[in-house]
Amino acid sequence: MYSTILGHEFIIINSEEVAHTLLEQRSVAYADKPFFSIMKLYGMDFNTGSLPYGDRWRQHRKLLHVGLKKEASREYQPMQLQKVHQFLQNLIGSPTQLSTAIVMAIAYGYDVTSVEDRFVTKVEHLLELFLQGVTLGRAALLEAMPFLQYIPSWFPGGIYDRLARDCRSVAREVLDDPVQYVKEEMAGGTTRQSLVKKLLGKYTDKDDMGTSEYEETVKEVGATVFTGGTETTNSVIQVFFLAMVLHPEVQIKAQEELDKVVGDGRLPDFSDREKLPYIEAVYLETRRWRPTVPIPHPRITSTSDVYNGYYIPKGVIVLTNVWAMSHNETRFPDPTSFKPEHHLSPTGEILEGTAPHTFGFGLRQCPGKHLADQSIWIAIVSVLATLRIGKGKDSTGCEINVKPDFTSGMEVHPKPFACSIEPRSANAERLIRASNKRE
Incomplete structure (x- = not known):
């Protein structure tokens, strides 16, 4: 699909076959990212995905x-298991976010x-400011009228300056x-194994890498x-809980x-x-049914x-419609329904090629896909x-019916819904x- 918006040419890829040919087989030609002034303005241009x-x-x-x-990710499995066990404990007590802890x-x-942790509240505030200020509409408007970023916060229309200043400050922290x-922690000899520790320890003594520039890169990577790893993982787990409320079968x-195998x-x-295999199918269907990033x-x-035969010029913006690929009726009959069978053969084995992209x-x-x-x-x-x-209950003890409702934007997640969680x-x-x- 081809479109022109505010003078920019767009190609939207709705087909998995086309995406594989262009983005996998010809990956270098499609590996660049467009520069959006709004990302730098808001102090979020450090993110690897936007570089x-x-x-x-x-x-x-x-x-x-x-x-x-993949190999390094396996080193984190004991820690992931520990955090999941803490998550289970919290679900029957006071919930905290699993993905943030991991x-x-x-x-x-x-x-x-706790959910009031200083680092957690800081990144939540950052994402709140970013999502409030950075929308596709505002990004496009700023590209078309760059002078908007210079309008002071006290002047009508100065929202870019006010929000961006706050966002840059929190992003720096x-x-x-x-x-x-x-x-x-490293100086005190008490630090635990982590990505940042590994990167700082690996190069800090080398003349060519032990620089403030390298440390800034480590900060950006961390x-x-x-x-990037918090919101999307949380959203997928929320989708799973919603699916289980809606599909008790x-x-x-x-x-x-699980009872048979474990x-x-x-x-x-x-x-x-x-x-x-059925659990694997549930996992794959959770990612397919409601992609948390419909268009990356x-x-x-x-x-x-x-x-x-179609000419694609240099400088065209390319969007990948993961939602359309995940809801291809030919590949996934009745695509709007949550059906783990979408990923299973008639004999109950996982089908190849059904994993959502x-x-x-x-x-x-x-x-971080392996993690x-x-x-x-x-x-x-x-x-x-x-x-x-299961379904939550109201004050009279009646079950509360749940209607799937999701947020909109670049990243989506279920809106709050009532459910009950109890030990089996x-x-x-x-x-x-x-x-x-034990842990």
Whole structure:
């Protein structure tokens, strides 16, 4: 699909086949990112996902690869398991955000103990300011009329200056403060293993890398993991809870598989994954049914190209419609329904090629996809093994019917909905509490 908006040419890719050809097989030509003034204005241009294709982006990816490649990601599995067990405990007590705890432990070796944690509230404030100020409409308007960024906050229309100033200030703190925590812990010999510790320790003594420029890159990489890995993972887990409220039959079938394979004498772990195809299908369907990033960050062509006789000029903005790919009726019959069977053969085995492309394509795939995959899967399987998710009840004891409703924007998540969460059995509750005592 081709369109022109405010003088900019756009190509929207709705087909998985086209995306594979252009973004995977010809990845270099489609690896660049358009520059949006609003990202720099709001102090958010540090994010790896928005960097143009070039040396700075390569340095980011190199550092991210050190700690987030598939083999390195497995090192974090014991910690992810520990955080999930704490999450289960919190669900039958006072909930905290699972993905935030995991991401902070991975990025900085930091333990999040409450939702009021100083680092957590800081990044939540940053994302709130960013999402409030940075919309596609405002970004396009600023590109068309750059002078808007110079209108002072006290003047009518000066929202860019006011919000941007606040956002830049908080972004600087999100970049600096967690890394300062790691450096202080390293100096005291008490720091835990983390991505930032690994990066600081790996190069800090080398003349060519032990510079303020390198440290700034480490800060940007850490903040990318922190800000980017929290909201999307949380959103997927929220989608899972919503799906279980709406489809109790799926929950029952998944728990039957768990009871058969894992039993009730222990909690599931990563070694069980290949033996749980229906759980895998539930996980894949959660990502497919309601993609949390329906249209990922835009790209821009760095050179001209030709596809099926169509000329694609240099400088065209390319959007990937993950929503359309995930709701292809030919591939996923009845695509708006939550059906794990979309990913299963008639004999109950996982079908190849049905995994949704929620982590992106080609050179601009999410660098933390392996960690996110592990975090979401272990959360889903652990919740199903120990908890029963159902409809919430009103003050009279009647069930509250839930109608799926989602936010809009670049990242979407379910709007608040009523649900009940309780242990599947007294034994399940004992396992949860015992796992936290051991850890």
